[in-house]
Amino acid sequence: MKKILIVSDGAIGQHFIERVIGTYTTENLYYVVQTGDKKFEGYNPARYKFFQFDPTSFYKISNLLKMDFWQVVLVMENQNDLDHTIKNIRTYKPSLRIIALDLWNTLSPSDDIEWVNIQELVAANMIDYLPNIPVLAKNIGLGSGEIMEVLVPFGSSFVYRHIGSIEQKNWKIAAIYRNRSLIIPSDNKMIQPNDTLVLVGDPAVLRSIYRAIKRELGQFPAPFGSKIYLFIDMHIEKASAIMALVRRSVFIQKKLRQPLIIKVINPGDIDALRMIKASAGPNVTIDIDYSPHPDDSVILNDIKHYHIGLFLVSHKAFSIKSLRKKMYAGNVPVLKLADRSFSSIRESVVILSEEGHIENISTTIFDVSSQFGFNLELIDYTSEEGTHKQEVIAHFNNLSAIFSKSIRVITQETNPIRELCDRENFLHVLPFTSKMFVNPVSAYFSTDPEVLYRSLGHYHQLFIPTQI
Template sequence: MKKIVLIADGIVAKKFLETVLEKYFSNNLYIVILKDSNFLPDKIPSTFNFQVFDPTSSYRLLNAIDNDISDVFVVMENPKEREIVYEIIKSRHKDIRIVLSAYEDEITLPKIFEDDKVVLIDEAKTIAGRLVARLPNVPLIPQGFGLEQGEVMEIGVPFGSVFAYRHIGSIQQKNYKIVGLYRSGEFILSSYSIVIQPTDVLLVAGDPKVLDNVYRQIKSDIGQFPAPFGKDIYVYVDTLLQSEKSVMRDIQQALYIHRHIRSDKLFIRVLNPANFELLRKIKSLDEADVNVSLDYQGSNFSRKLKEDSQKKIGLVVIGKEIFSSRHRRKALFKITTPVLKTCPRGIESVKESVVILNEEMSKEENISSIIFDISIQMKLEIMLYDFDPDGHYQTQIAQDYENLARIFDKKIKLNRTNSKNPILFLKETKQPVLHVLPFEACITRTRFFWFASTKVEKISFMLDNNPQIFIPITE
């Protein structure tokens, strides 16, 4: 047992003290210092020693705190008195841990923030966190547990979720684990064979950034893309880099996809505007759900993209002329937003989406649900292209796609071959296909030695005869 001092004053202190008295009276030895004798409880457990005096009295406070004290909790309403109490304690006990309940903007002593022996509980942030936890469609993060950074979450499974009706063992869990689930008032530890049902609440643990992504996957249902990335589409054209034909190609393809997926608004960003006749054409497209913006400030693509990304872009549409630059690809990679690269064979003619399977796909499960979402909204068939010269095909990954196909009642085609390289297959397609691939870090690097690589994403994104959509992943 540890010996702890509680300095209590005010309504928050009263509630805190009542909880400790009710639930944790036997965990430690407590010295409780009160200003007001009305705070004294009717029944005092043997582990509690109550003292009533003004804690801003240096003589009396230091007499109450001896060298056996491990922690002091200061829960007081008056900000000045809190700081006086802090300074009195630190004048003699520099290594004692002080847990201070306060509003950060009320603290006037900078050394409180610098003191590594102080645990500051910001009441405003705590209340705000509790309120946020009650909002619908936000993850529930346990307070007062672990790091409190989101490494543990409770996530409800809605109807239509890509996680519904799946065995836990069939879900690739990289840098996180489904620990268990709550169902009908019971907690069930996870096992390979448990099938997740709608309305289950999953208890997941892992890297906080990964869990944010998992939360979006679980909560997103088919027919919502470009959500959960955002609700709007941004198309970027540059009249110095691109011909008039290329500019209009990109805008027309952006308009087409805007009309065929659940996008709220299309933003047309024209960089380096110069051709007045072309600008007149583009400006004529401005309407309620299409916003045209001409950038006369000379902003480069990366800067404009970073600025726009603060508004949570759902999908970026660009042409090969912009995408060909490694620096621009790096800028696109950083904002973790899907990117559609257009091609001369327009997306209007596409009837099929194609995914090239590889062993890395098991780590990139989040793209599978997005592929289904895009394909269903755009009424595209789905083809899985499984190539291995030794016949070691990606059976498990294909099975995961087939499971999703059953859930969403969507047929898929599986093309297995040990002879035709996927790059040749993509180059030779007579009808344009929508090539969907993960947006991996390797795509942002220099082209040197790419042709010697065996990684499909590192080579296939250079192809320009099919529209390509790059889905960000958590790496």
């Protein structure tokens, strides 16, 4: 993570800091020095550190410069203060990269300072208002971020995916640029490494898509969220089952290295509560709801409040349709824990279907398997003819090469669920779709492996939403 120092003393600097807070990257850590007491909202305290002092004081700024900054950005409206601040920085760190705003057009070019001339910036923006001149994307439409250009890195979750396999709700891939050529998107076009995508859609959605495109392995439960959440209803669970859930959740938390929230509702067993509190280690928060009748919206509220990225729940709780619907509406991965050891799992298993949902969640499958150290198996059930599954297998083989993780593809004509039921333990991974609500009687006559998920209900199952 790069440390950036920003020194500001006026209205332009304040506006610049507001724009920085609104950016999408999580790769930078900002240290902001201001001469006045100005308040900002909506920033992440873990990424922004604010200081108030005079940067022309060598003693004060040198204390801050003891840290290893990648660059300094100076947005100052007093030329004398700017000169003294640059002198102080150069005295302490002669080679530190400096980017400074030039409001006066009188400053001499320098090899060690990158000057941003305000007059050139204004002229460059004013030309967009002339007729018959191409308009840049930043001035098209509302100018609020509804048009975005993103470079697809080599290890991205979007690499080697067909456009048709990417669910585009409230956003669209408008164009692809490859080797300085324009490619018009279609369902059968495949995204390649180093492609540049032009995205159009809701700005908030595009920010999520941007993070998804830039994501590589080892980030799960991102981009869905940043915390793990265990849901326990003491009206449903027995004390022995509760402690097994807590032990498995703590094991998962250590593997994923993310904070764990243990939510308890209907707390009627004092001994179980004591055991939960005793087993909670570092980075574990216990949230007990003592309401006699908990609100039905508690799950959705907590997903938003805690920024949940992985929802843990027992098999018994997941079997309750109303709870399952709340989890589905939360749009986060749900790991349904069975009455089996989780630490002894060695394989994650995916059964392919013709729906195409598997390709949507393919990178998450690789990420989960990689972080837990599971072998990955794809089972191709060939009872029905179809070409899409061959494209999915090719996609997984491409990802296998990218992430240097081998996969095993098993092709069989018999229903794989019957054979999987004979296994001792594994993690069943499947997309979290509306198929999870098909009537069990109707599901009995189905051959769709996603509809038949209940047949493997006594194993651990991970349900992954198809849209971020």
